[in-house]
Amino acid sequence: MITISVILEFIGTFAAAISGIRLASNKHFDWFGAYVVGVATAIGGGTLRDIQLDLTPFWMTSPIYLIASGLAFLWVLFFRNTLNRWAQTFFLFDAIGLALFTVVGIDKSLAAGYPYWVAIAMGCVTGAAGGVVRDILINEIPLIFRKDFYAMSSICGGIIYWQLSTHGLVGAPYLQIITGSSVFLIRLLGAHYQFRLPTMREMEEEQPERDT
C-alpha cells in the first residue's frame, strides 16, 4: 500500500539527491561520482542515525532510495537546463524531506527507547546530516554550518514534538503531522525572511594551542 508517508519520503529523497548531484556536477564529477554523492546526500543522515541506534540502515531494506536517487540523476542529466526553473519546486520538495526525515528520526529514536533529547538530536541528524556528508564528499565546508536556518528548523520541530508529547497534548498521528508541518513552515519562513543565526567571530590573535 502506497501511503502518503511513502510518497513524501520519495519526494524528500529525490530532492536531497538532486542537491547532491547538482553540486557534484559543478565540480565535474563523472556519472558514477555524481550518483554516489546524490545517494549519500539522500541516505547519509538516516544511515548515521540507524548505525548509532544499532538498527539496519534503512536504505538496505528497500531499493526505493537508490531508485529515487537514480531518477534524480536522470533528471539532472537530461533536464539540466530546466533546473533553475524548477528551483522553487525542488526547494519545497527538500523542505518536505527535511520535515519528514525529522519526524522519522524522532520516532525511530523514541521507539528504540531513547529520551527526547537524543530523539531531537537524531531528528536533526536524519534531516540535515546528509547535506554534511555531501559537502565532505565534494570537499567543501558544510553549508548548514555557515548559513541558513536549515538544521535549526529540524531542531525547532523536535522541541515542538517533545513539548506536545510530554504534556500529552496530542497523540499519533497528529503529533507527527504537527511536528512535520512546523519544520516545513519554519524552513519556508526562514528562507523567505532569511533567518540567520549569528556568525562566530574570529579570534584576534594567533592560537598557540591550535594543535591540541
Add this chain to the structure above:
Amino acid sequence: MITISVILEFIGTFAAAISGIRLASNKHFDWFGAYVVGVATAIGGGTLRDIQLDLTPFWMTSPIYLIASGLAFLWVLFFRNTLNRWAQTFFLFDAIGLALFTVVGIDKSLAAGYPYWVAIAMGCVTGAAGGVVRDILINEIPLIFRKDFYAMSSICGGIIYWQLSTHGLVGAPYLQIITGSSVFLIRLLGAHYQFRLPTMREMEEEQPERDT
C-alpha cells in the same frame, strides 16, 4: 593454513596502504599520519561494510591488516625512490585487491541475508570506499568520483556475480573466481583503454537553492 585467498587479501591490503601512504607523503604527513592514512585506505571500505551489516569490523579480528599496512609504510619509507619503477606491480596488486574485496563484500552481504542489489553495492563499498576515506583524510576530492573506471569495475563484477548466481550457472568457488577475475580484467582493460564515464556538466546559472 595459508590459503590463496589470504595471500590475495594481504597483497590487496598492502597495495591499498601503499596508495594511501604515498598520497599522505606528498602532503607532508608525518610517520603516524601516513601510516594511519595507509590503514584507513586499506580497511576503510570493509569497515564501512561491516558496520552497516552489523558485523565485527574485520580488521579487529586479525592483526594482519595493520601489519600489512606497516610493511607498506616501511616500503614507502625505505624504497621511496623505487616506487615509480614498481608502479606497474602495485597497480596489479591494487587490482587484485579490488577484485578480492568486491567478492568478499558480496559474499558477506549475501551471507547476512541481504538481496543482490545490497550485495553489489556492498561489494563496491568494500573495494572502493577505502579510497574515498583516504581522499577525505588528505582533504582532496575523491578521485574515484572524477576519473577512471575503478568503482565501475567492481559494480560490473557484482552484476556478473548476480546473473551467474540467480540463473544457477555456476556455484562456489567458481562463482567467486569468475567474479573476481572479471573485476580484475575490467580494471586492467579500463586502465589500458582509458575507459571513462562521461563527466557531468556544470549548471549554467547561479543556483539560488544551493543551500537547500
Add this chain to the structure above:
Amino acid sequence: MITISVILEFIGTFAAAISGIRLASNKHFDWFGAYVVGVATAIGGGTLRDIQLDLTPFWMTSPIYLIASGLAFLWVLFFRNTLNRWAQTFFLFDAIGLALFTVVGIDKSLAAGYPYWVAIAMGCVTGAAGGVVRDILINEIPLIFRKDFYAMSSICGGIIYWQLSTHGLVGAPYLQIITGSSVFLIRLLGAHYQFRLPTMREMEEEQPERDT
C-alpha cells in the same frame, strides 16, 4: 555520585569542544555550526569506538557531553577575548581529556573481549579521532597527522598499559592511573620539548598510478 573520573571526563569534553568551537569560529561558522563542530570534536572519537565495538554510543547515555559542549560554546561566545590568556589551562584540560579517553577506550575494548592491540588502537581512536572529525568538518587536513606528538602520546600510554597488565605488575585502579598519568606527561613533555615524528618526503616524479 560524582567521582574524579566524571570530573576529568567533563574537563576533557569541555576542552575538546573548546578547540572545535574556536577553529569553527575562525572559519566563520554560525552558532549552530560552531556548537556542532564542538560536539563532534568532543564525542567523535568515542562514538567511532562504540560503533566499532557494537556498543551504544556513549554520548547517547547521558546529556552531560552535550551540556559540557554547550558550556564550551558559551565560554567562547562570551569570553572570546580571554581565550589566549586561558590557552595554557585549556592545553592542560585537553591533555587530561586525551589521558582519560585513552584509558576509557582501552578498558572498554578489553571489556568487550578484544586483544591488547585492538585496545591500544581504540584508546588512540577515543583520544585523537575527535580532532580528525573536527578537521574534516572545517575542511582542513587533520592536524594530528602533520605535527605534534598527540596521538603518539595515547599510543605510548596504551603500550604501557599492555606491558603492565600482561606482566601482572599492577591491577586496577593503579593500571588506569599509571596509564593516564603517562599519557598526560608524555603529552606535556612532547609539547614542551617539541617532540615530532619525522615527516614523510614527497615522491620525486609524477605518479601514474595515483588513481589506483
